[in-house]
Amino acid sequence: MTLAYSPTYMAPRNEAGYYQPDELVDSNHKTASDSGTSLSDETVQTVDSSVTSNSVEKMEVHNHEEDNMTQYLNDSSTIRDYSIDSVYSRTLPALSTTVISAPALYVESMPGKKIRDKAALAINIWLQVNEEDLLQIRHIISLLHNASLILDDVEDGSTSRRGRPSTHLVFGIPQAINSAGYQINKAIMEVLKLGSSECLEIFSEEMDKLYIGQGHDLFWTFNTKLPTTEEYISMVDYKTGALFNMLVRLMAAKTQTTPPITPDLNHLIILLGRYFQIRDDYMNLTSGEYTDQKGFCDDLDEGKFSLALIHALENTTEKENSILRHILAQRHIANGMSLSQKHLVLDILKAAGSLDYTVTALRKIGQEIDFEVDSIEEVTGIQNKPLRTLLGMLKV
Incomplete structure (x- = not known):
């Protein structure tokens, strides 16, 4: 399959939501045919299978990370370990009276x-x-x-x-x-x-x-x-x-x-x-x-x-x-x-x-x-x- 360059061209996506291999062009928007080569149907199928497999793995990792974050946010004991949160929740030491007493001590x-x-x-x-x-x-x-x-x-x-x-x-x-x-x-x-x-x-x-x-x-x-x-x-x-x-x-x-x-x-x-x-x-x-x-x-x-x-x-x-x-x-x-x-x-x-x-x-x-x-x-x-x-x- 040979890809023709077009400034408005949008490559189709597969079922996993990833672009098809015909998206793979260099930074200058050159196609494989522009560099003097072409992709066979067998090569396209191999690449498509690889991309689909990678997308599924990425989705599984993404879902796993979301589950971990949900569990983390629901764990109140973990939140208390955050220093920024502990300032709001714990009793703090009294302020020093040195500043307010200094003028009186001076006189x-x-x-x-x-x-x-x-x-x-x-x-x-x-x-x-x-x-x-x-x-x-x-x-x-x-x-x-x-x-x-x-x-x-x-x-x-x-x-x-x-x-x-x-x-x-x-x-x-x-x-x-x-x-x-x-x-x-x-x-x-x-x-x-x-x-x-x-x-x-x-x-x-x-x-x-x-x-x-x-x-x-x-x-x-x-x-x-x-x-x-x-x-x-x-x-x-x-x-x-x-x-x-x-x-x-x-x-x-x-x-x-x-x-x-x-x-x-x-x-x-x-x-x-x-x-x-x-x-x-x-x-x-x-x-x-x-x-x-x-x-x-x-x-x-x-x-x-x-x-x-x-x-x-x-x-x-x-x-x-x-x-x-x-x-x-x-x-x-x-x-x-x-x-x-x-x-x-x-x-x-x-x-x-x-x-x-x-x-x-x-x-x-x-x-x-x-x-x-x-x-x-x-x-x-x-x-x-x-x-x-x-x-x-x-x-x-």
């Missing part, structure tokens, strides 16, 4: 005076909380304090904290905020370990006050709205006083005095919170140590209303009042003050007697604190030298 490593921690040890002379509970309470306050430092720097746009870059400038704002939230949640878990519904209620109440106080502070700054002195002190009672109040209230809830009667520390703690915040604002404007740690008059960059600035805006001349307000407006636009602007603000504060006024206010609060300590010592019959030492460290 905790910064040098600080640890005023609240020292206050806890001093006040425990009166409240006599057992060592385990006291350690737990101190840890709670530390977690919250570190979280508040991270969030304060983000919200205030601070670039440095205690001589180092602010946490969000090292780890980024998203990680910093997430880490702060994690610390707050850890603090809640630590409160639960105290095993008292009263402690959980105390935590909730004081955290509520802290957020409210911070909200007012941020509102005044963002809107360049001057608060009154009374509004400022109320904000301090909420924002700064909250952690002091939480500390003492948690300690009072876990006191082991016999009988369990604790001295009234409420007014003392309020005064301590006010003294601490007003002093911190004053030192930010005047202290070389604060300049080294946070930069020169960092609070002016942030647009915070300190007691000194409020006093100046309420008591300076109309001309200087106008200058102060315009500088504050420019700070809001530029998101900071230049060195010359800061020096001008300080000159106006000094001329208005606002820095001296702040020192006088601190000394008055300090005298009231001393009076409260005297009264509590008289009621309890216990002298508190550690607290007096701490107060001496904070005097201006």
Whole structure:
């Protein structure tokens, strides 16, 4: 049989579905006759028989492979051996907390005076909380304090904290905020370990006050709205006083005095919170140590209303009042003050007697604190030298 070349030629298939031998042409579509040879009928039959036999064998192998695959897919134990499937079905190890804790550990490593921690040890002379509970309470306050430092720097746009870059400038704002939230949640878990519904209620109440106080502070700054002195002190009672109040209230809830009667520390703690915040604002404007740690008059960059600035805006001349307000407006636009602007603000504060006024206010609060300590010592019959030492460290 001789095959003629045709570009549209389709060779017939046999019963097994394979092309007949007349399909066998080279890559150039040349037939056997093109190469000078021809296939006899006997040769064609032999080749056809061979192809049919091979096709049957291939079908048997194919069917056998399909049976094996069906059996494999139906075998659930075999599927579990696949690593990609085992990830979805088995219990996985817990994620490390290293990443989320890193920003908080960074801020905790910064040098600080640890005023609240020292206050806890001093006040425990009166409240006599057992060592385990006291350690737990101190840890709670530390977690919250570190979280508040991270969030304060983000919200205030601070670039440095205690001589180092602010946490969000090292780890980024998203990680910093997430880490702060994690610390707050850890603090809640630590409160639960105290095993008292009263402690959980105390935590909730004081955290509520802290957020409210911070909200007012941020509102005044963002809107360049001057608060009154009374509004400022109320904000301090909420924002700064909250952690002091939480500390003492948690300690009072876990006191082991016999009988369990604790001295009234409420007014003392309020005064301590006010003294601490007003002093911190004053030192930010005047202290070389604060300049080294946070930069020169960092609070002016942030647009915070300190007691000194409020006093100046309420008591300076109309001309200087106008200058102060315009500088504050420019700070809001530029998101900071230049060195010359800061020096001008300080000159106006000094001329208005606002820095001296702040020192006088601190000394008055300090005298009231001393009076409260005297009264509590008289009621309890216990002298508190550690607290007096701490107060001496904070005097201006």
